[in-house]
Amino acid sequence: MSAHLDPSSAGTPGKSGENRSWLARHSELGVCALLSVLGVLVLTDALTMDVDIARRGPVGPTTMPLVVGVALLLVAVLLAVDVLRGGRGEAEAGEDVDLSEPTDWRTVLLLAGIFLGSAVLIEPLGFPVAGALLFWGSAYALGSRRTDRDPLIAAVLSVVTYVVFDNLLGVPLPGGPLMGVL
Structure with missing residues (x-):
């Protein structure tokens, strides 16, 4: 019997082609x-x-961080075992996303700018104002152009979030000019 070389094989052990194909087959190990x-x-x-x-x-x-840390390590180990046994994640099929389209950098940069802007404004203006700007700006960056309702929804969300965290949960947030009102 003659030796038959399979063209799909990666080559001899130790070659970089084999290492790359192994890494490509087990890319979930990065996660x-x-x-x-x-x-x-x-x-x-x-x-x-x-x-x-x-x-x-x-x-x-310390209780919740300990639980979360142990859970992260447990999930990492279980995922690694699954990947090494041949398990693979399914391709993105459930979402209405066209993976062939390029990244919308305008939206990404708008969201990053809005987030950073609200982080800078939270101390001088307080959470209710900075949060409203964050919610309204995010809605705008993601495509909503309803200027009649978006600012109102953003303001209500921001004030409710402030009241829940500051008054009900006892997590102090900067109130800014609205400190005495709420």
């Missing part, structure tokens, strides 16, 4: 690495928090 790094970061941050456990009790501000 596993990202999840692992995030999990370690969250756990490190949670374990280095300066918290008075005697005053807070066993369930305190």
Whole structure:
């Protein structure tokens, strides 16, 4: 019997073509690495928090970060095992997105600018005003041109968010000029 070379084979072991095809077949391992790094970061941050456990009790501000960090590491391991066993993510089919279209950089840059602008304005103007600008600007950047209702919806969303966080949850947000009103 003569040796038959399969043209689809990647070549001899150790060649860069084989390594690239292995990496291409297991590209989801990059997501596993990202999840692992995030999990370690969250756990490190949670374990280095300066918290008075005697005053807070066993369930305190470190509980959720610990749960999230462990969950990130667990998902990373389970995904890595699945990928190494041959599992692959499905191609994007469920969304109404044309993957052949180029990125809409205008929208991306508008959203980034609106986000950064609201971050800069939150201290001098307060959350209700900066949040309303954030919600309204985001709606505009994403294509809404309803100037009759969008500012009103943005203002209501922003004020409700401020009241819920500041008054009900006890998370202090800068109130700005509206500090005394709300």
